[in-house]
Amino acid sequence: MTPRDRIRYFFSSHRTGLSVCLLALFLLVYPAWVGNPYLLGISNLIAVYLIAVIGLNLFIGYAGQISLGHAAYLGLGAYGSALLTVHLGINPWLAMAATAVAVGLTAFLVAIPTLRLSGHYLAMATLGFNIVCYTVMMQWDRVTGGPSGLAGIPHLSLAGVAIDDETRFHYLAWGAAILVLTLGLNLARSSLGLALAAVAQNETAAASLGIQVHRAKIRIFVLSAVLASVAGSLFAHCYTFINPDSFTIFNSVELVTMVVIGGLGSIWGSLFGASLIILLPEFLHFFETFRDIIHGLIVVTVLILLPQGLVSGLKDLLRMRLLRKANNARN
Amino acid sequence: MNMPTLTDSLQFLFAGLTNGAIYALIALGFCVVHNTMGIVNFTQVDLVSLGGMFLYSALFLFGLPMPLALAGAVTAAAVTGMAVERVGIRPSRSDNHLVLIFLTIGLSVILRGIMKLAWGKNRMAVPPLTADEPIRLFGATILPQILWIFLLTAGAVLLLIWIFRRTTLGLCMRAVASNADAAAVVGIDGGRIRMISFAIAGGMGGLAGALVTPITTLSYDVGVLLGLKGFAAAILGGFGSFVGAVAGGVLLGVLESLAAAGLSSAYKDVIAFGLLLLVLFIRPAGLFGSAKR
Numbered sequence: 001m002t003p004r005d006r007i008r009y010f011f012s013s014h015r016t017g018l019s020v021c022l023l024a025l026f027l028l029v030y031p032a033w034v035g036n037p038y039l040l041g042i043s044n045l046i047a048v049y050l051i052a053v054i055g056l057n058l059f060i061g062y063a064g065q066i067s068l069g070h071a072a073y074l075g076l077g078a079y080g081s082a083l084l085t086v087h088l089g090i091n092p093w094l095a096m097a098a099t100a101v102a103v104g105l106t107a108f109l110v111a112i113p114t115l116r117l118s119g120h121y122l123a124m125a126t127l128g129f130n131i132v133c134y135t136v137m138m139q140w141d142r143v144t145g146g147p148s149g150l151a152g153i154p155h156l157s158l159a160g161v162a163i164d165d166e167t168r169f170h171y172l173a174w175g176a177a178i179l180v181l182t183l184g185l186n187l188a189r190s191s192l193g194l195a196l197a198a199v200a201q202n203e204t205a206a207a208s209l210g211i212q213v214h215r216a217k218i219r220i221f222v223l224s225a226v227l228a229s230v231a232g233s234l235f236a237h238c239y240t241f242i243n244p245d246s247f248t249i250f251n252s253v254e255l256v257t258m259v260v261i262g263g264l265g266s267i268w269g270s271l272f273g274a275s276l277i278i279l280l281p282e283f284l285h286f287f288e289t290f291r292d293i294i295h296g297l298i299v300v301t302v303l304i305l306l307p308q309g310l311v312s313g314l315k316d317l318l319r320m321r322l323l324r325k326a327n328n329a330r331n
Numbered sequence: 332m333n334m335p336t337l338t339d340s341l342q343f344l345f346a347g348l349t350n351g352a353i354y355a356l357i358a359l360g361f362c363v364v365h366n367t368m369g370i371v372n373f374t375q376v377d378l379v380s381l382g383g384m385f386l387y388s389a390l391f392l393f394g395l396p397m398p399l400a401l402a403g404a405v406t407a408a409a410v411t412g413m414a415v416e417r418v419g420i421r422p423s424r425s426d427n428h429l430v431l432i433f434l435t436i437g438l439s440v441i442l443r444g445i446m447k448l449a450w451g452k453n454r455m456a457v458p459p460l461t462a463d464e465p466i467r468l469f470g471a472t473i474l475p476q477i478l479w480i481f482l483l484t485a486g487a488v489l490l491l492i493w494i495f496r497r498t499t500l501g502l503c504m505r506a507v508a509s510n511a512d513a514a515a516v517v518g519i520d521g522g523r524i525r526m527i528s529f530a531i532a533g534g535m536g537g538l539a540g541a542l543v544t545p546i547t548t549l550s551y552d553v554g555v556l557l558g559l560k561g562f563a564a565a566i567l568g569g570f571g572s573f574v575g576a577v578a579g580g581v582l583l584g585v586l587e588s589l590a591a592a593g594l595s596s597a598y599k600d601v602i603a604f605g606l607l608l609l610v611l612f613i614r615p616a617g618l619f620g621s622a623k624r
Binding site: 060064066113114116117119120121123124125127128129131132135136139249253256257260264289290291292293294295296297299300303304307 | 432
């Protein structure tokens, strides 16, 4: 092996790790480069959503299941954190952890009967769960504040320093997001990830290979719910105010849209999908009236032309083109 | 809490049956498309809103008399359904159901955007089909509109069953539903059948919207919750079964109304969807569904 080959081999075998490092490096200097709190606020929102979207992508993209109710877990995380800190005065970090555990347990109990369902029945059940959670957040106003929401949620703080401005929150949120991204990339190649891919292809075949289908599905569902809960908690502690309107079925659909646009089963795609959907309103600012239509048109166009999502789809297109070129050169 | 009197109970029962009839109509729209394409068509939700919108425009913009306006609204909703299939779904090269379902969600966002643009975000009022003189029945009062809802829903259901059981078109639709490839081999144009199933779904949704908006109010997103309850009704009955859709709709409507009366009206959605989840946990394929998906 020549040194050049060795370098090439190093890069190709470590491309995932190197990409993550590159992204981390970029994010490390990003606040110094941008500095504008408004822009940082937007990228922070991307980080928070990314955590939930990666979890959802593991469930939809890898396990091939459907959930139209993940905003409910986002909401449970946000409200759990908010209620524990506002009403009981518990330390925000502790509240976040306790909420994540509680949401994980809830998701486990919900998953046992729910994940026996499949297809449209599963879509309905997750949708129904979201509507139930939203209605309780709206109607139980003595505790949740009802439609006017909950204010005065404390910021997180680290070693006595409150994480109360965009730059500090940038490091927290993106730190967490990079961690989750790495987790997602690794999980996809772990035995659980491969088991889930088999389940997505054919449940019966997967079961005959010795995969405990129901258990694998429950595991990934609980993981995705916990990630959504953490994202919800971060959301609450970042904005110090929440109301039920952030956790409707439309938000669930938006989360799914981020997964689908980026590409089912593509973790890097999730990063792209979350960024695109959150940045879109910023670009469409000046024609507010057409926002929904353009939003929908983008989703529909992507799904019709590149049903495997923008990132995976464009990658496939590029690969096909290169192959064709190589073929032509040979002939 | 006071025990509701017999009259009150009857009143709630009528309210529940009314909602149930509307849910049943919407559920049938979901079922027709599911049977020919195997997907949940989430644009059904907006076709319900569109039914009300078209009725409003036919009455106040074109000044049509009520029967013509109703017919026009249902037709326009059916045509919209066809357009959605032709422009939005048929060009898709994917046969992955997940992708197709998300596609209908995207189309639904577009439809709501267009409605917001065309009719605005304000709430509007639509007049009922005939004069608003309440009728007294066993001590309960009911609006004539409710009788119209029962009558027209029953008519639409019978028409649908007649089409499916007695006409060549219905035979073709059942053929595509049972095996699209085999149907194509004997010369049935699957694309056309799917478009017709969208038209029927649009008509059903439009009729539901045009009938219910005089009792509720009309806005661009009125169909969302109604439509999702229609979907819930279809699932409750076993997705794809017409009898199940009607039974599921009526059951959901009545249970919801009685729960609102006896327990809490603020939490009636919780009760409705909670019950649905419970049924699904016990019978994962719905009440009338078969075990196979």
